[in-house]
Amino acid sequence: MKIIHCADLHLDSRMTSNLNPDKAKERKAEILNTFVNMVDYASAHEVDAIIIAGDMFDTSNISALTRNTVERTIRSNKDIEFYYLMGNHDRDNFLAGLESIPDNLFLFTDSFITYYPKGNQNITITGIELNAENNNGVANSLLLSPSRFNIVTMHGQESVSVGKDKTQIVNIKELRNKNIDYLALGHIHYYKEEKLDEGGVYCYSGCLEGRGFDEPGDHGFVLLTIDEEKKTQSREFVKFAARDMVILNCDITDCMTTMDVIDRIDDSIAEASVRSRDLLKIVLKGQTDVEAERDANYIAKHYEDKFYFVKVCDESSLKINIDDYLMDMSLKGEYVRRIMAATDISEEDKKAIVQIGLRAMSGEEI
């Protein structure tokens, strides 16, 4: 049996934090489309069930397009069973808008429910929607037979201890040795798999698309193939996002001109194989000479049309060797010595002031 585990789709996310309104709208549509594409993939690969481990929708305010598209996708794929666990972002507004619950849509509540996917008595899918009340000691009520292949789904932050705020904590310790073969989790927005106990693993599938630069890296879903006779599994992370959110750290130490910096960035881009369809954040690092020429506007302009979205963040610092100026009898030397000797300016500010002053003395535009 083949099962897809996905989570944290956050359909209808606004996407406006980096993008202009047109592109935000386009990305919003892409995220919905990636869900539809995933179901097409499932159909083409004869996947039996899709587990959505929470946060299918971003807010309780679901657009008509998203509601209709998700409903139609589920209803028109009758051979696929959808197991939809609700997360902290998507209460039951989607369900409230449906005239009837599709036959192939399976839901969970605040106590454990077990299903046999496609009626297969050798495999179980068990889930619970965590909240502040049921969270504590939740594993006590989980009883699974070692003779079956057991999948459990939950949405929450993994922890090995019980915190003060008991809302949506998945207590990994309590879930060990409970005959779980695969724990399908949602809440963490990147793919992560860890050993649960001798027989099982726990896994966050991450979201289908990165929505911001706080969600970089590969995004997609987990394809689980289960041999129900042997009770064995194989797992594959399927990278599926339409676009990647790429953060590129670029060391510009010793670059003396804007073109030097661009050369370094080009090298980093080639090395990371960034595609023109991706969203790119270039972070400049390292130390540059105070007298180096670097024009952030020009760099941004240079890359503007080369990627779907690009932004440049300059986190480099200045290399000022005060000794270089100690014996310098010129105006520059006097200027640097005075600034560096000041006691009421922070070290970082001193460097910035020195840089601006030196550039002004070189006749550059500030």
Ligand SMILES: [Mn+2]
């Ligand atoms: Mn989420």
